Amino acid sequence: MAYDLTINDRTHSVPSAWLGESLLYVLRERLGMPGSKNACDQGECGSCSVQLDGQLVCSCCVLAADAADGDIRTVEGVASGSGRRDGAPEGELSDVQQAFLDEGAVQCGFCIPGLIVSVHDLLDRVPDADELTVREAISGNLCRCTGYGRILEAVATVQSRRAGGGGS
Template identity: 50%
Template sequence: MRVNLHIDGAEAVAEIDRPGESLLSTLRDRLGLTGSKNACEQGECGSCTVLLDGAPVCACLVATAQCEGREVKTVVGAVPRPVRDAFVQCGAVQCGFCTPGLLVAVADLLDREPDPSDPEIREALAGNLCRCTGYEKIIDAVHTAAATLAGEPR
């Protein structure tokens, strides 16, 4: 089965063997786009979060066959540099396994809400699990990124 997608602003064609193949498997195994991480494969951890037509989804739960003609943004295409830089600056990156999904979720949040409160940040990141940082550094990174994107020094 041939599926045509728009991934990070470029056209892509995936040849899949079965209609139930996950978008995550297609991205990583067929297209070599390894930014989204494969962790739980049950939609519980958020490591594979991508934007599908502008909405955050766990790529492990979406069938590639459902993505014909749709826009997919991975951590490569969805995350502005100030968000990535803020994660590094604030020490929000530890082992890095959850980082791609967190970055996509943060980029989505800041696109919708340029100056989120702590409760808004926690809500936006509720589907992303991190076992290393304790989340406070991640929340600091979101505030830092928001300030940078708004043009304010932080």
């Protein structure tokens, strides 16, 4: 079977597909979008988080064929320029990605794509989220390197910069 997926505002054909393939598998293996990571394959770690029709989902738990009529935004899409809310030109890091770098929130990098998508999702919905709300929003993303302190600092930096405070 063949179907099309709309990913980061572009249509991608998925030819000769098996209907049981996860969205994560199709993104990484069939379409060459390695940003979303495969860690647990059970929706427990958040490394494969993407937005599907504006909802944060674990792409390892979604059948790709079920997403054929949906709008998918991956970590590659937050830096692509299309649909970005932070106004940065295409090809530049998003403000969330830049803050993660600035605050040292990137360690091994395995959980970072899912965290970036999750933080974008949160701040697009709740720009002034307090720390408890941020912690709840990223609670589905497991990180074994940072202890979350620097991640929380990165979120606060984005909030400050978006509010005109500049951040660190």
